[in-house]
Amino acid sequence: MSHTTHDAGVAVGAIxxxxxxxxxxxxxxxxxxxxxxxxxxxxxxxxxLWSRRHFILAFSQAKLTAQYSQAKLGQLWQVxxxxxxxxxxxxxxxxxxxxxxxxxxxxYIPFLVTGVFVFTFTQSxxxxxxxxxxxxLGLVRALHFPRASLPVSFSLQQLQQLLFSMIVxxxxxxxxxxxxxxxxxxxxxxxxLQFLFNTGLALIVAxxxxxxxxxxxxxxxVLRTWMYTSGVMFSISAMMTDRPEWAVRLLQVNPxxxxxxxxxxxxxxxxxASNLPPHVWAIAVFWAVAVFAGGFVYFWKAEERYGRG
Amino acid sequence: xxEQNAEQNPQQGTTETGERRPTVIADDLHIVYRVNGAKTxxxxxxxxxxxxxxxxxxxxxxxxxAVRGVSFVSYRGEAIGLIGSNGSGKSTLLRAIAGLLPAExxxxxxxxxxxxxxxxxxxxxxxxxxxxxxxxxxxxxxxREQIKERYQGIVDFSGINEKGDFITLPMRTYxxxxxxxxxxxxxxxKDHDVLxxxxxxxxxxxxxxxxxxxxxxxxxxxAGTVFLVSHNNKSIRDTCNRVLWxxxxxxxxxxxxxxxxxxxxxxxxx
Numbered sequence: 001m002s003h004t005t006h007d008a009g010v011a012v013g014a015i016x017x018x019x020x021x022x023x024x025x026x027x028x029x030x031x032x033x034x035x036x037x038x039x040x041x042x043x044x045x046x047x048x049l050w051s052r053r054h055f056i057l058a059f060s061q062a063k064l065t066a067q068y069s070q071a072k073l074g075q076l077w078q079v080x081x082x083x084x085x086x087x088x089x090x091x092x093x094x095x096x097x098x099x100x101x102x103x104x105x106x107x108y109i110p111f112l113v114t115g116v117f118v119f120t121f122t123q124s125x126x127x128x129x130x131x132x133x134x135x136x137l138g139l140v141r142a143l144h145f146p147r148a149s150l151p152v153s154f155s156l157q158q159l160q161q162l163l164f165s166m167i168v169x170x171x172x173x174x175x176x177x178x179x180x181x182x183x184x185x186x187x188x189x190x191x192x193l194q195f196l197f198n199t200g201l202a203l204i205v206a207x208x209x210x211x212x213x214x215x216x217x218x219x220x221x222v223l224r225t226w227m228y229t230s231g232v233m234f235s236i237s238a239m240m241t242d243r244p245e246w247a248v249r250l251l252q253v254n255p256x257x258x259x260x261x262x263x264x265x266x267x268x269x270x271x272x273a274s275n276l277p278p279h280v281w282a283i284a285v286f287w288a289v290a291v292f293a294g295g296f297v298y299f300w301k302a303e304e305r306y307g308r309g
Numbered sequence: 310x311x312e313q314n315a316e317q318n319p320q321q322g323t324t325e326t327g328e329r330r331p332t333v334i335a336d337d338l339h340i341v342y343r344v345n346g347a348k349t350x351x352x353x354x355x356x357x358x359x360x361x362x363x364x365x366x367x368x369x370x371x372x373x374x375a376v377r378g379v380s381f382v383s384y385r386g387e388a389i390g391l392i393g394s395n396g397s398g399k400s401t402l403l404r405a406i407a408g409l410l411p412a413e414x415x416x417x418x419x420x421x422x423x424x425x426x427x428x429x430x431x432x433x434x435x436x437x438x439x440x441x442x443x444x445x446x447x448x449x450x451x452x453r454e455q456i457k458e459r460y461q462g463i464v465d466f467s468g469i470n471e472k473g474d475f476i477t478l479p480m481r482t483y484x485x486x487x488x489x490x491x492x493x494x495x496x497x498x499k500d501h502d503v504l505x506x507x508x509x510x511x512x513x514x515x516x517x518x519x520x521x522x523x524x525x526x527x528x529x530x531x532a533g534t535v536f537l538v539s540h541n542n543k544s545i546r547d548t549c550n551r552v553l554w555x556x557x558x559x560x561x562x563x564x565x566x567x568x569x570x571x572x573x574x575x576x577x578x579x
Contacts, residue, residue, distance in 0.1 A: 023336075024334050024335075024336035024380070024382070024416070024418065025336065025416075025418075027331060027334055027382065027418075028331075028334050028418035031330055031331050031420065032420070033331065033332075033333075033334060033418035033419055033420050034418065034419065034420075035416055035417070035418055035419075036333075036405075036406060036407070036408035036416075036417040036418065036419040036423065037405075037407075037408025037409065037410075037411060037412075037417070038408075051450075052447075052450070054447050054452070054453055055444075055447035055448055055450075058443060058444050058447050059431075059444065059447075059448070062433055062436055062440060062444050063433075065435070065436065065440075066433045066434075066435035066436055069435040069436070069479060070435065136430070138429070138430035139430040139431055139448075140409070141404055141409050141410065141430075142409070142425055142429065142430045142431075143409075143424075143425070143430065143431060143448055143449060144407065144408065144409065144422060144424060144450070145448065145450065304408075304411055305411055307409055307410060307411070
C-alpha cells in the first residue's frame with residue numbers, strides 16, 4: 001500500500017503552461033490537493049466518526065427494525081424472541097433436568113437466563129462484527145464514511161436488542177423472587193462496560209473478517225468454546241470447589257464471565273458477592289477500556305484498505 | 310485541448326490570475342481486485358484444500374488488474390465523460406478517484422472530497438421510503454437539519470407520491486422504476502465538490518429521465534468537476550466537454566468530446 005516511487009516521466013495530458021514540467025505530486029502540492037483515500041490521523045478519525053453519530057444510530061435502528069418487518073407480529077418479536085428463549089431454558093434445565101448445579105432453583109433459573117442473555121450480547125456483537133465490513137462491501141465501495149461506523153453501529157444494534165431482552169430478564173427475576181432494589185442500578189455500568197468491550201471486540205474481528213472472510217465460518221466454534229468455559233450454565237465457583245484457587249480465578253477473570261457475574265450479582269438476591277472474584281470492578285473496567293482502545297486503533301490502522309477484494 | 314476548453318468555458322476553470330485549478334490528478338494509477346477462491350475452475354472442497362496446502366505467495370487468490378496506469382488531470386468546471394466497453398474499468402476508476410478503492414500503485418490527488426452519486430447500498434428494502442430518505446441522507450454525510458430541509462424536495466422530485474401515499478410504504482413494495490427514482494432523488498439531494506455519476510441516467514421513465522438530466526446539469530454548475538459514466542453517446546455529448554476513453558483498463562484517448570467520440574464510434578463500428 002505504500003507508494004514511494006514517483007515516475008516523473010509519466011505523461012500527464014494537459015498541464016497548462018505555467019505548470020509545465022511539474023510532476024503530478026508537485027502539481028498536487030502547488031494547488032493543495034490531498035491524496036484520495038488516505039488514512040486520517042487518529043484524532044481526525046475520531047472527529048469524523050463523531051460527526052457521523054446520527055448515521056451510526058440511524059443505521060443500527062434501521063437494521064433492528066428491518067429484522068422483523070416481514071413478520072406478522074412485527075416488532076413484538078423483539079420481546080417475544082428472548083421470552084421464548086428463556087422459556088426453552090426453563091423447560092429443559094428447570095423442568096426436565098432439575099439442574100441447579102449447587103444453587104437453589106430460585107437462583108438457578110434467573111442465573112441461567114441472565115447468563116444466556118448477557119453472553120448472547122457479546123456473541124452476536126462478535127458475529128455481526130465479523131461481517132460488518134465483508135458483508136457490506138457495497139456500502140463501503142459506494143460511500144465515504146469512517147469505516148468504524150459499521151462495527152460500532154452493529155454493536156449498537158445488539159445493545160438495543162439486549163435492552164428488549166432486559167425486559168424479559170426483569171420478569172424472570174421478579175418471577176423467581178428477586179425484587180427490584182438498589183443493586184439493580186448496577187445494571188447500567190455493567191451494560192456500559194460490556195458494550196465498550198463488545199464494540200472493541202467487534203472492531204477487531206471486523207478487520208480480521210475484512211481481510212479473511214473465512215473468519216465468519218470459524219467464529220461460531222470459537223464462540224461456543226468460549227461460552228462453555230465462561231460458566232453460562234454453571235457457577236464457576238460452585239463447580240470448581242475441589243480445584244486449586246488459581247484455576248478458579250483464571251476462569252473467573254474471563255471477560256464474559258466477569259460481565260455475567262456482575263449482572264447476576266446486580267439482579268439476583270440469592271447470588272451474593274461471594275461468587276465474585278476479588279477486584280471484580282477493576283477487572284471489568286480494564287477489559288472494557290483495553291479491548292475498546294486496542295480494537296479501535298487496530299481497526300483504524302487498516303482504514304484505507306477496507307473495500308478491496 | 311487546453312485552448313478548446315478555455316473557449317468553451319471562458320469563466321469556469323480559471324481563477325482571477327488566469328490559471329486553471331486542478332481538481333483531480335491521477336498519477337499512474339493501478340487498481341487490482343483480489344478475488345478469493347477463483348483461481349481454478351474447480352470449486353470443490355478438495356481443490357480448495359490443495360490450494361491452501363500448496364504454499365505460495367497468494368493462495369487461491371486471483372488478481373484482476375482492472376485499471377492499468379491511468380494518468381490525467383481534471384480542472385474546475387470540466388464535465389468529463391468516461392466511455393469504453395463493458396468491463397473496461399470505468400466504474401473502478403470512479404471508485405478509485407472517490408478514494409473508495411485502494412490503489413495498487415500510483416496515486417490520486419483530489420481537491421476536497423469527491424463523491425459518487427450512489428446511495429443504493431445504504432438503503433434497506435424493508436424500511437419505508439420515508440426512513441430511507443433519512444438513512445440515505447445521513448449515509449451521504451448530510452446533517453439531520455439538512456435532510457429535514459430537503460425532505461419535501463426529495464419526495465416531490467422522485468414523484469413517488471404522485472400515485473398515492475407510497476412514501477410511507479416499505480421500499481420492497483415499490484416497482485423497480487419507482488425504487489430507482491427514489492434512489493436517484495436521494496443521491497442527487499446533496500451538493501458535491503467533485504461529483505461522479507455512474508449510469509444514473511438510465512433509470513425511470515422518459516419524464517423522469519428529462520428531470521434527472523436537468524438536475525445533473527444543475528449539479529454540474531454547483532460542483533467543481535463532474536465525471537459521467539455512460540454508454541449513451543448522446544447524453545455524453547449533451548453534458549460533457551471532455552472525454553476519457555478507457556479500454557482494458559488503459560487510457561486509450563483523452564480529449565474534447567467530439568474528437569474522442571468520433572474515434573470511439575469508429576472503433577465500436579457504429
